[in-house]
Amino acid sequence: MPQHDNRYQVRKAAVDSILQDRSESPENCATAFAPVNIALCKYWGKRDPILNLPVTSSLSVSLPPLGSTTEIRIGADRDDVTLNDEPITPQSAFASRVVDFLDLFRTARDLRFSVRTTNTVPTAAGLASSASGFAALTLALDRLFGWDLPPKQLSILARLGSGSASRSVARGFVEWHAGSATHGADSFAEALACTWPDLRVGVIDVDFGRKSQSSREAMQRTVDTSALYHSWAQKVADDLAEIRSALHAHDFERLGAAAESNALGMHATMLGARPPILYWLPGTVKAIHRVHQMREDGINVYLTIDAGPNVKILFTKNDMSAVQAAFPGLTVIAPFDPECPTLPTDSD
Amino acid sequence: MPQHDNRYQVRKAAVDSILQDRSESPENCATAFAPVNIALCKYWGKRDPILNLPVTSSLSVSLPPLGSTTEIRIGADRDDVTLNDEPITPQSAFASRVVDFLDLFRTARDLRFSVRTTNTVPTAAGLASSASGFAALTLALDRLFGWDLPPKQLSILARLGSGSASRSVARGFVEWHAGSATHGADSFAEALACTWPDLRVGVIDVDFGRKSQSSREAMQRTVDTSALYHSWAQKVADDLAEIRSALHAHDFERLGAAAESNALGMHATMLGARPPILYWLPGTVKAIHRVHQMREDGINVYLTIDAGPNVKILFTKNDMSAVQAAFPGLTVIAPFDPECPTLPTDSD
Numbered sequence: 001m002p003q004h005d006n007r008y009q010v011r012k013a014a015v016d017s018i019l020q021d022r023s024e025s026p027e028n029c030a031t032a033f034a035p036v037n038i039a040l041c042k043y044w045g046k047r048d049p050i051l052n053l054p055v056t057s058s059l060s061v062s063l064p065p066l067g068s069t070t071e072i073r074i075g076a077d078r079d080d081v082t083l084n085d086e087p088i089t090p091q092s093a094f095a096s097r098v099v100d101f102l103d104l105f106r107t108a109r110d111l112r113f114s115v116r117t118t119n120t121v122p123t124a125a126g127l128a129s130s131a132s133g134f135a136a137l138t139l140a141l142d143r144l145f146g147w148d149l150p151p152k153q154l155s156i157l158a159r160l161g162s163g164s165a166s167r168s169v170a171r172g173f174v175e176w177h178a179g180s181a182t183h184g185a186d187s188f189a190e191a192l193a194c195t196w197p198d199l200r201v202g203v204i205d206v207d208f209g210r211k212s213q214s215s216r217e218a219m220q221r222t223v224d225t226s227a228l229y230h231s232w233a234q235k236v237a238d239d240l241a242e243i244r245s246a247l248h249a250h251d252f253e254r255l256g257a258a259a260e261s262n263a264l265g266m267h268a269t270m271l272g273a274r275p276p277i278l279y280w281l282p283g284t285v286k287a288i289h290r291v292h293q294m295r296e297d298g299i300n301v302y303l304t305i306d307a308g309p310n311v312k313i314l315f316t317k318n319d320m321s322a323v324q325a326a327f328p329g330l331t332v333i334a335p336f337d338p339e340c341p342t343l344p345t346d347s348d
Numbered sequence: 349m350p351q352h353d354n355r356y357q358v359r360k361a362a363v364d365s366i367l368q369d370r371s372e373s374p375e376n377c378a379t380a381f382a383p384v385n386i387a388l389c390k391y392w393g394k395r396d397p398i399l400n401l402p403v404t405s406s407l408s409v410s411l412p413p414l415g416s417t418t419e420i421r422i423g424a425d426r427d428d429v430t431l432n433d434e435p436i437t438p439q440s441a442f443a444s445r446v447v448d449f450l451d452l453f454r455t456a457r458d459l460r461f462s463v464r465t466t467n468t469v470p471t472a473a474g475l476a477s478s479a480s481g482f483a484a485l486t487l488a489l490d491r492l493f494g495w496d497l498p499p500k501q502l503s504i505l506a507r508l509g510s511g512s513a514s515r516s517v518a519r520g521f522v523e524w525h526a527g528s529a530t531h532g533a534d535s536f537a538e539a540l541a542c543t544w545p546d547l548r549v550g551v552i553d554v555d556f557g558r559k560s561q562s563s564r565e566a567m568q569r570t571v572d573t574s575a576l577y578h579s580w581a582q583k584v585a586d587d588l589a590e591i592r593s594a595l596h597a598h599d600f601e602r603l604g605a606a607a608e609s610n611a612l613g614m615h616a617t618m619l620g621a622r623p624p625i626l627y628w629l630p631g632t633v634k635a636i637h638r639v640h641q642m643r644e645d646g647i648n649v650y651l652t653i654d655a656g657p658n659v660k661i662l663f664t665k666n667d668m669s670a671v672q673a674a675f676p677g678l679t680v681i682a683p684f685d686p687e688c689p690t691l692p693t694d695s696d
Binding site: 230 | 575576577578579580582583586605608609612613615616617619620622623624626628629630631632633634636637640
């Protein structure tokens with residue numbers, strides 16, 4: 001049910017400015033896939049929590065085939081949300097976040113949506129399934145209504161669902177420009193003209209259970225209370241320039257060192273919050289030390305950690321066997337490798 | 349053997365300015381005890397590594413009966429150092445650091461010292477045995493030569509051996525004023541006029557093995573490379589004011605929250621170094637989460653961590669049984685409790 005409060009009005013205005021000159025030719029049903037993404041330069045902190053406008057720019061790599069496939073259908077009596085074949089109770093935080101997003105797109109007051117999402121990543125494992133979920137939902141809405149929006153506009157719409165979803169509408173390396181406008185029309189993500197076929201991303205399963213703390217609240221508390229936040233925002237600008245430059249130079253050591261430093265810096269900034277925020281578990285620290293030991297042993301492997309306990313590692317194809325020997329059972333994604341398994345249900 | 353390099357000259361000048369008008373009546377042998385101290389507001393970073401002048405002020409509480417008892421004797425043919433009844437090879441880093449310090453106090457070119465130190469804390473467990481060691485050595489030298497120096501001067505001399513040793517010459521709550529002079533004559537520690545009989549400090553044994561990284565190198569790398577260091581130095585000023593105020597108000601929650609935030613902020617700042625520095629082990633994170641869970645359960649316990657993996661907790665007497673139930677085998681120190689066991693070999 002649309003809530004005509006200030007939050008709704010501000011978000012609706014952002015949507016209307018994008019859709020104003022779009023014709024609509026709605027289908028009954030549409031499906032889309034969006035990949036999860038992992039930030040090499042992290043997004044941590046909003047300057048506007050209503051429009052999900054970030055304090056800093058960020059840069060990610062999309063990780064198909066991991067992601068979300070979302071089917072959206074109109075014509076039901078009430079909104080309903082299904083996640084991984086389980087109906088979600090409308091009172092849940094997840095369902096109300098989806099319905100809150102759908103409120104922005106009702107072309108008639110009584111239009112209701114059925115949303116079915118299937119994730120190929122464990123929900124809330126720190127692999128940003130909310131990013132791929134809201135990106136897939138945005139892409140599905142674009143098809144459902146026949147808007148045929150350009151990538152920039154799709155990124156802005158996805159951002160209203162989840163900040164990092166702005167990056168999951170694109171593939172490859174993706175930079176989300178923080179922008180500076182209050183309405184957010186300059187805060188969108190776009191793919192970089194750069195690929196890296198030998199890049200590999202490994203996901204170390206420290207704990208794929210649900211994380212204890214939502215990243216939304218943790219992010220806000222960090223911005224509001226961490227004495228280290230000011231330095232963090234400055235650091236991001238430096239890290240971003242270094243990562244962009246390392247990508248274009250295909251300098252893996254510089255890329256890895258900068259991405260690792262950025263991730264640890266984000267967790268460091270959270271430790272500075274009052275009260276402190278610590279997503280790490282004992283296995284997180286064990287994995288960090290193991291990665292550092294591997295580097296001392298001459299293997300070029302670097303780590304990154306999102307708002308959860310799991311550690312992701314970056315390496316290149318030629319170190320595949322050494323890395324798999326060190327981390328048996330590692331999930332490995334090759335974001336640019338055409339030999340990579342095709343996406344499970346990508347209709348692109 | 350005195351090395352007449354710049355480092356020696358600078359340190360020797362600092363010593364001479366203190367000892368210039370002291371008469372000497374040397375004994376053959378003298379003994380002194382100094383306690384370890386734990387910083388509630390940490391010292392991390394030098395503005396002058398030769399004189400051990402810190403970037404920021406810091407504040408600690410001394411933890412007798414844990415500490416070092418040092419006997420110094422003159423008349424031998426060569427310097428020798430014994431630690432916990434084990435002779436230390438002169439080539440070791442530890443022995444050369446002690447000899448380097450003794451060089452500053454040779455009243456005759458061929459004067460040699462025998463130093464015997466016994467620690468009641470595991471060496472290098474992050475409980476600053478170098479602080480108590482150099483403080484005890486300084487106090488023993490003061491007795492050996494009969495200088496009878498006031499506390500401020502003893503603190504300055506001890507600082508030349510190890511920065512945090514400046515705080516271990518005093519008891520109770522001790523503030524080390526960073527000072528601003530290049531020669532360091534205003535960088536000394538002094539006891540605060542404040543006690544807290546109910547305060548308890550517990551030491552959780554995560555790993556009492558030797559730590560992997562010397563704090564001297566880690567500190568310098570943090571100052572030189574951490575993008576978070578600037579914010580850290582600012583944070584220390586705020587934390588120090590809050591801790592001082594909480595001490596005088598006997599507000600345990602404010603004291604604990606500020607001390608914990610300061611310690612986590614120090615480790616956060618190290619994570620920002622390039623390459624990153626992580627002293628934590630899996631057990632460190634386990635202990636942090638347990639302390640946080642106890643607070644959620646209504647027990648006022650806070651943590652602090654020095655440059656090592658071990659976690660120290662702060663609580664008050666009335667929570668003793670709850671804390672001991674949560675951490676069986678915990679070493680507990682009552683820094684101000686007269687019921688506390690007397691010091692093992694304190695000759696005060």
